[in-house]
Amino acid sequence: MTAVSYVITVFNKEEYLPEVIRSLEAQVEIDTREYIFVDDGSSDNSVQVIKDCTQDLNAKIIIIEQENLGASWGTNAGVEAASHEWIKLCDGDDLLTPHSSIWLIEACEKLNVNHAWGHSAYFEWQGREDPLTRPAPKPDMEVMEDGLKFFIRNNPANSTCMLFKKSYYQQIGGCDPRLVSPDQLLFLRLFAHGKGARVYGDVGLLPDAAPDRLSAQKGRSRYESVLAMYFTILDKPPLLTQDHIDYAYKRALSRAERFHRKVYGGLCNRFLWDHIRSKVWPHGDKITALKKCLAAFTPDGRIERSMDWKPGAGKRGKAPADF
Structure with a gap:
């Protein structure tokens, strides 16, 4: 019997939730399921929409209401409340393809790993197409060696x-x-502790009109991507090697130089010279050099981010300091 706990983080997503829940119900070959909705302090009617859309479903429903602490905090709360071993995450404005859960579980079981991920595609929100009816040929699956x-x-x-x-x-x-977002660091942590599987098929569908996504906020998103690498290195997970640190250092410098050039124009910026140096005369302390790249993404050019860029847990003193 296949049982899955679905953890859905929600913040002001009342418009999207009926379709999100429809995609949860469309999951095939899942015998037992529970839906755990974590509302991150929504100011709209998200919680009521969840209640209305789930009242007649044959699934265990858990609704966690928290103050605005961020999706990372909410994901932890949702997983903690889960009854089943298999956990499937879903953003509050994304859809799962009908075979999403079973493909990922099959990959884990066949390849003997504890986690798996698959591809995603976009769909036109409120368009004519029903994205859940797209063709879904059986995808290839493989263990990712690194x-x-x-x-x-x-x-x-x-x-x-x-x-x-x-x-x-x-x-x-x-x-x-x-x-703020669980995406960057969670993928790094999952693969820094053990091998996982990749499914070469779409398991998630993202609306093409969700401007509040972190990925739509380029500076803040790039900042978090580098900060996630920095935190991962400091954690010293078991599969992290010096080669990974060297590569993260080069990637951080490349992102910093490219972002600074695109936003502020011109070639003469300190991140360009650091980027060139990394190819011929690398910094001795690469972790510190990686950390300094964070300044490329902040409006004031400081390594430290403003309070506005921190999740609610950071603003309320419930999360540790960054540095």
């Missing part, structure tokens, strides 16, 4: 694309409440 390096290089997915065992999530420390 998933940590892959996600240091780039993160092409979000938390809607992942599935993991609850026990493994707890083992690796879950999400870091210092970060």
Whole structure:
């Protein structure tokens, strides 16, 4: 019998939730399921919409209402409340493809790993197409031999694309409440502690009109991507090697130079020279050099981010300090 706990983080998503819940109900080959909605202090009618849309469903429904502490904090709360070993995450404005859960579980079981992720695609919100009826040929699946390096290089997915065992999530420390989004650091943590599987098929569907996404806020998103690498290195997880640190250092310098050039124009910026130096005469302390790259993304050019860029847990003193 296949049982899954779905953890859905929500913040002012009343418009999207009926479709999100429809996609949860459309999951195939899942015998037992529970839906755990974590409302992160919404000011709209998200909670009432959840209640209205789930009242007649044949699934266990849990609604956690918290003050605005961030999606990372909310994800931890949702996983803690889960009854089942398999955990499937879903953002409050994303859809799961009908085979999302079973493909990811199959990959984990066949390849003997504790976590898996798949691809995502966009769909036109309120368009004519029903995105849940798209063709879904059986995808290839493989173990990623060095998933940590892959996600240091780039993160092409979000938390809607992942599935993991609850026990493994707890083992690796879950999400870091210092970060607004769980996406960047959670992928790094998952692969820094053990190999995972990749499913070469769409498991998540993202609306093409969600301007409040962190990914739509480029400076803040880039900042968190580098901060996630920095936190991961400081954690010293078991699969982290010096090669990973060297690669993270180079990726951080590349992101800093590219972002600073695109936003502020011109080639003469200190991140360009650091980027060039990394290729011919690398810094002795690469972790500190990586940390200094954070200044490329903040409006005031400081390494420290403003309070506005911190999640609610950071603003309320419930998360540790960044540095």
